[in-house]
Every structure is written in structure tokens, then in C-alpha cells.
Amino acid sequence: MSAREVRKVIRVGGRSYAVTLPKKWCERLGIKPGSPLDLVLDEDGILLLVKNRGEGGEDLQIFLEASSEEVLAEELAACYIEGITRIRIRGDAKRLNRLLNKLSRRLVGLVATGSLRSTYTDVVLPRSYISIRDLAERISSLITELFNALFEYIKSRRLQLLEEADSYFEMFDQLYYLGLRAAKRDLMRVEGEQALNVADFLIFLNEVRHLVNSLRRLANRLYDMGPEEVEAIVEPFMYVRKIAIEALALFAGGDTGRIPEILSLWKKLGDILKRSVFRDPVMNELNLMFEISSDIARMVVARCVRNRACRCRYFYPKLEGGEPPSVEGRAP
Known part of the structure; x- marks a missing residue:
């Protein structure tokens, strides 16, 4: 399920800014006070990497932009290798679905969820417990x-x-x-x-x-x-x-x-x-x-x-x- 909210940036102290997170989102992802969140600055903006430590182990999540199929394919393969378990991609869902079907032949367990009419596609990757x-x-x-x-x-x-x-x-x-x-x-x-x-x-x-x-x-x-x-x-x-x-x-x-x-x-x-x-x-x-x-x-x-x-x-x-x-x- 995709969701979107607009939040205002607030000043914290004299040198930092902050953005609050919706409570429902935090509950869904298992985020609590003290949970580690990684912020990554790139050319397209700020990426939020959520480390969710729930009962089922550690989830790593990332957000990607569907700039081109070639670049996205490499990014998804890298996410797979690095142990990312959930990926949200913004782009044309039908085009993404074709790419994901092709990638699933070499990335075991890759599953796409969400509506084909949505601007966001969620990709779920399995945790790897095989020795x-x-x-x-x-x-x-x-x-x-x-x-x-x-x-x-x-x-x-x-x-x-x-x-x-x-x-x-x-x-x-x-x-x-x-x-x-x-x-x-x-x-x-x-x-x-x-x-x-x-x-x-x-x-x-x-x-x-x-x-x-x-x-x-x-x-x-x-x-x-x-x-x-x-x-x-x-x-x-x-x-x-x-x-x-x-x-x-x-x-x-x-x-x-x-x-x-x-x-x-x-x-x-x-x-x-x-x-x-x-x-x-x-x-x-x-x-x-x-x-x-x-x-x-x-x-x-x-x-x-x-x-x-x-x-x-x-x-x-x-x-x-x-x-x-x-x-x-x-x-x-």
C-alpha cells in the first residue's frame, strides 16, 4: 500500500532541521525512538533508508527513481546483493512490471506488489537464510x-x-x-x-x-x-x-x-x-x-x-x- 504526506521542515537548535514522521508509518515499519535511520544525499534528492528491527529480523528499505531501465536494473541487482528487503520505485508501473519479470529470472524471490495504475511499485525481496x-x-x-x-x-x-x-x-x-x-x-x-x-x-x-x-x-x-x-x-x-x-x-x-x-x-x-x-x-x-x-x-x-x-x-x-x-x- 502506497501513501504520501507533505510535512514541513522545522528548525531544531541553531544548525539543524527536522521533519516529523507519521505515527502510522512508524508503527507499520517498527520505527521507535532511537531507531537508526540512514539519510543519503544524491543528485535527485534525499533518500531515507529505514532499518526496521522487528520480530522477524532486520529489514532494509530504500526508495528508487525509475530513471532508465538499464540503471534501474543495476540498482535493483545491487539492492539484492546488499540485503535490501523492500524497495519502493517511482515510475510507470506497467513498464516496471516488464523489467521486474525479466529480473526475477536471476534474482530469486523478487516480488512486485501494488496496483499497476499507481505511480509507485513496491518490490519485496526475501531475507536470505540459506548457508x-x-x-x-x-x-x-x-x-x-x-x-x-x-x-x-x-x-x-x-x-x-x-x-x-x-x-x-x-x-x-x-x-x-x-x-x-x-x-x-x-x-x-x-x-x-x-x-x-x-x-x-x-x-x-x-x-x-x-x-x-x-x-x-x-x-x-x-x-x-x-x-x-x-x-x-x-x-x-x-x-x-x-x-x-x-x-x-x-x-x-x-x-x-x-x-x-x-x-x-x-x-x-x-x-x-x-x-x-x-x-x-x-x-x-x-x-x-x-x-x-x-x-x-x-x-x-x-x-x-x-x-x-x-x-x-x-x-x-x-x-x-x-x-x-x-x-x-x-x-x-
Whole structure:
């Protein structure tokens, strides 16, 4: 429900001005004496950011102007990532509705409310309670299925597999923005080692975004490739797929026992890429996927060392006729 009131500015003391807030509005938003309200000055005027701390948790609200679709789309995506839960937009409601329907494909839970004849549109975004660990597992599983779909297409050339891959791309976009939203939420609440884990997750999101974009470009090129060209990438893509899947499983589950297998696959793929006479865009994409997957695996090793919980015995030099030296705090 939209509402509007005109209030006069009053003088407070010798240097400040104030505007009173309607009591009903304050009751609706849970604003009480002492509640924090953020004022932001920009080119269009003054924005009031209301932090509502009710029984259901914290709500962040903001008001936007629908200046252009491109700018508004970026602002709404930023609001989503920053944890805003309610947005009021002034502009043509029907035009906004079309934009919001498009954005809802990548911003999970976005809902528009209010009349299509109103000059204001209210957008409600969900609070994000999903854990970043669950998101990492879901993202890893999704990209695994994406690799499998493209690999099966390379072997069978069945077009429905590329259509299946398209649906995975769209699902990843949703998880990517949801992951940024969840990570920003956690960074406000945790510290120490937990904060480092959130930082790892943000790096992971950036890496997998590049990985998925590379897969997108590869999928687009596969449409136009002939049988001989496709045959040439079967073996390198098979190894890239295995390395990527293992690295993703490492990050999601933290099972460092997979590292020796990844190291073995690295060597095999490195030899294949060195022998390859192709330096076309497709092979460049495979090289990029290999590098990204390797970076994800290295990040897990770094996390393992940081947490001093590494079970990878080969990290420690063996003594003659004995066991590796003990490390304080190392997991048994």
C-alpha cells in the first residue's frame, strides 16, 4: 500500500532541521525512538533508508527513481546483493512490471506488489537464510551437471543436451546473485576464521562465474563446429571436466583426499595441451577452464593449511624410517 504526506521542515537548535514522521508509518515499519535511520544525499534528492528491527529480523528499505531501465536494473541487482528487503520505485508501473519479470529470472524471490495504475511499485525481496556451504554444494552440483551435459553433447551431438545446458546457465545466474546476497549477510555477522571462510566463498563465486561464462562461450561455439572439430576436443574436454568436477567437489565438501587424483589429472591434461596443435578459441576456453579449476583446488589447499586440519600426509617430508613430523593442532 502506497501513501504520501507533505510535512514541513522545522528548525531544531541553531544548525539543524527536522521533519516529523507519521505515527502510522512508524508503527507499520517498527520505527521507535532511537531507531537508526540512514539519510543519503544524491543528485535527485534525499533518500531515507529505514532499518526496521522487528520480530522477524532486520529489514532494509530504500526508495528508487525509475530513471532508465538499464540503471534501474543495476540498482535493483545491487539492492539484492546488499540485503535490501523492500524497495519502493517511482515510475510507470506497467513498464516496471516488464523489467521486474525479466529480473526475477536471476534474482530469486523478487516480488512486485501494488496496483499497476499507481505511480509507485513496491518490490519485496526475501531475507536470505540459506548457508553459504549449502550454496557452494548446490553450485558445484549444478556446474557438474552442466559439464556432463556438454560432454554428452560432444559425444552424441544431440541438440536437446544444449537446451538442457541453457537451463543450467539460467539456474547458475540465480545462485550467483543469491550467493553474493548470503555472503554479504554473513560478513556483517561473523569474524575471525568464519570471516575468512566467507571470503573464500566470495572468491569461489568469482571463479565459478568465469568458469560458467567460459562454458557458455564453448556451448555457443559447439553449434557451429563440424564433426572433426568436435572430435579433436573430446579428450582434452574429458580431462578438463574431470578436473573441474573434482575441484568443485573439493570446495563444497572439503575432502582433501581428492587432491592426489587432481594432481594426476593436471599432469595428463598438461601433456595433452602441450601436444595439441590447435590454438583456436575453443582450446583457449579449455585452457581457461583448466586454470580456473586449478585455482579452486589451490584455494582448498590454502584453506586446509589455514585451518590446520589437513589430512594430506604428502605435504610433510617423511623422516628416514619413520612417520612425518607431528604438527600441533593437526587432525589425526
